[in-house]
Amino acid sequence: MTLVCDLLIQADTILTQDPDRTVIERGGIAITGDTITDIGTWDSIRPRYHAAKTLDLGRSLVMPGLVNAHTHAAMTLLRGVADDLPLMEWLTKHIFPVEQHLTSEIVELGALLACAEMTRFGTTAFCDMYLLEDATYRAVDRAGLRALGGEGIFMFPSPAYPDTNRGFEIVRELHEKWKAHPRIRQSVMPHAIYTTTPEILTRCRDIAEELTLPLHIHLAETASETRQCLETHGKRPLQYIHELGLLTPQTTLAHCVDLTDDEIALIAETGAVVAHNPESNMKLASGIADVPGMLRHGVRVSLGTDGAASNNALNMFTEMTSCALLHKVHGMDPTSAPAQVVLDMATLGGAGALHLNSVGALMPGMQADIIALDLDAPNLLPLHNPVSHAVYAATGAEVCMTMVAGEVLYNDGAYQKIDYPALVDEVRSLRDWVRSHLA
Ligand SMILES: [Zn+2]
Known part of the structure; x- marks a missing residue:
């Protein structure tokens, strides 16, 4: 037949x-x-x-197609504007000042450029956190790619909203607008623990639960983030978000550089996914995530480029190479991060980070x-x-x-x-x- x-x-x-x-x-x-x-x-x-x-x-x-588990697509426009700086100085003195002036049209253009780059270099799906995210969805729709995205939620005004309450309304509006799209899905995305409050994080968790959406956050990216979290909240970043109820199988944690063994075990136990960004972590000298340790504990690990301002490419092939090489030299063990494991991170692991089971x-x-x-x-x-x-x-x-x-x-x-x-x-x-x- x-x-x-x-x-x-x-x-x-x-x-x-x-x-x-x-x-x-x-x-x-x-x-x-x-x-x-x-x-x-x-x-x-x-x-x-x-x-x-x-x-x-x-x-x-x-x-x-490769899956980029963590990026900020429209940051292509900021590629090369400031390099060779530590994370906080880079972010607060060079990136945030330009981002304050972003418009929807400019974000759409930057995101479309990102889509062109990803398409050209074999990435078919990506997870995006940015400002004015509706514009990124429009670019993804035009370019034909697949994305899980989210409006970055901060405790201060963003170009998308004058206050965080309005930010939460935007999350709902984006969900309504795009929920029927076959290739675009919404996630709740508090930016990081140092740009939000416990109340904001709790609200993010509640909205994610209510709308059955995943949650994505930058976490434990540097030792200074840990120090600041200990000073402000009296606990380390992972424990802090765990006590707020943010660690679930629907959560993706970007970076996870500064973790203890017990914290890695806790991520495994809760089923949260890690988005590992080796090139961005190397470039900002944030540190080295213990990916071999995560894999030993059974943590679901994916691979991302982070934004083009801290990488400076959205290329998952070179990211795979960097990932495999970084963990070998870090552990002085050439059997660490073998090719098949790294390819799994960039494909099946990415599907896990985007909470999609069909890619x-x-x-x-x-x-x-x-x-x-x-x-x-x-x-x-x-x-x-x-x-x-x-x-x-x-x-x-x-x-x-x-x-x-x-x-x-x-x-x-x-x-x-x-x-x-x-x-x-x-x-x-x-x-x-x-x-x-x-x-
Ligand atoms: Zn990031």
Whole structure:
């Protein structure tokens, strides 16, 4: 019997990230609508299906799109404005002053640039915390990517709201506006413990529970955050938010650099997810998260780039390389953070951080969020081990096709949804605006 599907993909090698971590040589994928309906060898898939379209990806490595578990997309506009500074000085003297003047139009443009970068370098879904988040959702909608986002909640006014009460109203409004969108989901996002109060954090928890939304917060990013938390609240950051009821399986904690062993065990016990950001932590010299310890305790760990102002790229391939190398040299142990574990963090772990169970692997029933890398690229030759190439050899520049929910967003150097030349002109013209607001 011949089955019908919308699209058949043919490729040299498919890295599925299924529970057996199956790699298929000369593979095929059948897609109907936004969903993968079948996957196997091309010889087994091809005769079974009548497809409206076929996409022959030739000598390419097909794999799940990477998931960026923590970023601030529109900060692309601030890429390179201030480097080589400690977190608090960088944030309060250089980033916050410009961000005060942000408008919805500017955030949308920065987020669209971020979407273009992520699409180009093989990221298909991301978790975003920012200001005027509605504008980021508009960019994600236009670009075709998938995102979990949230309006950053602070105890002081933001460009989006004059007071925190209004911030909470915006969370509700965004939820109403976007809840039916197939690729955009809302999360409650208190910025950090040092920019909120216990009352604000409790309210965030209550709204997340009421609307059945996940919660995302920067936590234990530096030793100075811990010191300040001890001075202000008499406890360390993790204990502080735990006592406020914020540690649940629906919570994602960004950074988690300054944790004790007991705190890592507590995260494992509560089921919260960690978003590890090695390049941002290295660049701001925030420290090194104990990822091997987290994995030993069974913590769900994902990988993120953080914003482009502290990375300075939104590239999950180079982030994977940095992650694998950092933990090896830190522990003086070359078996630490092996390639498969790091790839799991950037795919299945990311799905956990976005609280999505239909992305991160290529299997029947999963969303068709798929990327392809050109295996004729000199740095990917010859192919012995696709997992090794994905983590250690690829730079993301080899990405030749990016698809989200069955829709091709980028193919053979061309964006299918974003008008890239127009975007370039708009971003270039904004450079003077950014400069005029720098301290
Ligand atoms: Zn961040």
